[in-house]
Amino acid sequence: MSRLFGTDGVRGIANQELTPNIAFRLGQAGAYVLSKEHPHPRIIIGKDTRISGDMLEAALIAGICSVGADVLRVGILPTPGIAFLTRTLDVSAGVVISASHNPVQDNGIKFFASTGFKLPDAIEDEIEAIYQSEEKPWEVPIGGEVGRVIEIRDAERRYMDFLKATVGRLDGLKVVLDSANGAASQVGPKLLEELGVEVIPICNQPDGVNINASCGSTHPGALQKAVLEYKADLGLANDGDADRLIAVDENGQVVDGDFIMLICALAQKAKGKLEKNALVITVMSNLGLKIALKKAGIEVLETQVGDRYVMEELLRTGAKLGGEQSGHIIFLEHNTTGDGLLTAIQLLTVIKEEKKSLRTLAAQMQRLPQVLINTRVEDKEKSMNHPDVLKKVEEVKAVLGDSGRILVRPSGTEPLVRVMVEGPDQDHLKFLAQSVIEVIQKLV
Structure with a gap:
């Protein structure tokens, strides 16, 4: 692993790139940096359901306790639940062990500051510098100064009560919920049932290795089939750590994050509650979303891809709603990170209050054809900036003209380059995207 921290914490193949030794040392460095102002620091740790979580959790806890910090262990809980607990309990920091929507062999370690927000780059750099240093700046505690582990047994209840307080009752809705066999x-x-929803749960039997396996927000096929089979009003799908949400309407059509953001933004605007009359989106959002927002008189604030950049723009502008096409949506009024369950109940609230189907609400936006193709590479930056690739991208831009666009970018969490092409003709877009992919693959 070159740089320890990526765009979303420390990621890698568990026990190969992200080893127990790395987790132990990261626990030491992170606890030291994040606990400087606390005489006896406490750090919350949660995880998703992947099998390597136990191994990394044990190593991380050992590292944290070895520098004199206590660990508040909550076990399996969605990433946004850890963010919520971190900012509402008297702790120095929070840590999540998860690789989100990635396959089971991957895992990650992500820190939250005591405010519940992800760490800024400067703090990550400080942690990494101490991690890499041969000399450790802390005195090794002994006896009663060594940290201990405290089990937090009501973490799930606290998180559910917080979510429930953001909405009213949701009786009368029949929903299929795909939990990706995850957190x-x-x-x-439980949350939806307590709010009065008739819930048909699928993919909610984690066994340690089936997280995100042909299910969840990145694989909605099972959800589409279940919605039609059970004649549900709609379907909802989280990813492995439940910070994302993708929906499926009553006809089995996928309703992605762009549609969900528009539905919620329009509903907030109608109530006079859309802060700054703005929505923060990324460059990956469909052009159709921009057109619909402009028609509604809502300002579009655009960032590069990544929820941290969406959050930065929200904080900079004072807007409270933003997110990504992937379904990572931030309701900053309520939580400090993307929250799939929070997004789910906000969307269900709009459906119930407006007495409209998800299909009808989604029809407020006309999606332009968009093609996204990924290819695996060894060096993302080198592949993207190769003269042959740049030349091909310029050729595609010339072909598209003002009627479309092409975006080539690296994945923030995987060794992939993503090529997205948007325009009026789906088949032509596939041809153009594939032509760029072929150039990249020749380099590999």
């Missing part, structure tokens, strides 16, 4: 497998169905 929301238990809390998700």
Whole structure:
């Protein structure tokens, strides 16, 4: 691993790139940096359901306790649940062990500051510098100064009560919920049931290796089939750590984050509650979303891809709603990170209050054809900036003209380059995207 921290914490193949030794040392460095102002610091740790979580959690806890910090262990809980607990309990920091929507062999370690926000680059750099240093700046505690582990047994209840307080009752809705065999497998169905929803849970039986396996927000096929089979009003899908949400309408059509953001933004605007009359989106959002927002008189604030950049823009401008096409949506009024369950109940609230189907609400936006193709590479930056690739991208831009666009970018969490092309003709877009992919693959 070159740089320890990526765009979303420390990621890698568990036990190969992200080893127990790395987790131990990261626990030491992170606890030291994040606990400087606390005489006896406490750090919350949660995880998703992947099998390597136990191994990394044990190593991380050992590292944290070895520098004199206590660990508040909550077990399996969605990432936004850890963010919520971090900012509402008297702790120095929070840590999540998860690789989100990635496959089971991957895992990650992500820190939250005591405010519940992800760490700024400067703090990550400080942690990494101490991690890499041969000399450790702390005195090794002994005896009663060594940290201990405290089990937090009501974490799920606290998180559910927080979510429930953001909405009213949701009786009368029939919803299929796909929890990706991940962190929301238990809390998700419970939450909706307590709000009065008739819930049909699927993919909520985690066994340590089936997280995100042909299910969840990145694989909605099972959800589409279940919505039609059970004649549900709609379907909802989280990813492995439940910070994302993708929906499926009553006809089995996928309603992605762009549609969900528009539906919620329009509903907030109608109530006079859309802060700064603005929505923060990324360059990956469909052009159709921009057109719909402009028609509604809502300002579009655009950032590069990544929820941290969406958050930065929200904080900079004072807007409170933003997110990504992937379904990572931030309701800053309520939580400090993307929250799939929070997004779910906000969307259900609009459906119930406006007495309209998800299909009808989604029809407020006309999606332009968009093609996204990924290819695996060894060096993302080198592949993207190769003269042959740049030349091909310029050729595609010339072909598209003002009627479309092309975007080539690296994945923030995987060794992939993503090529997205948007325009009026789906088949032509596939041809153009594939032509760029072929150039990249030749380099590999």
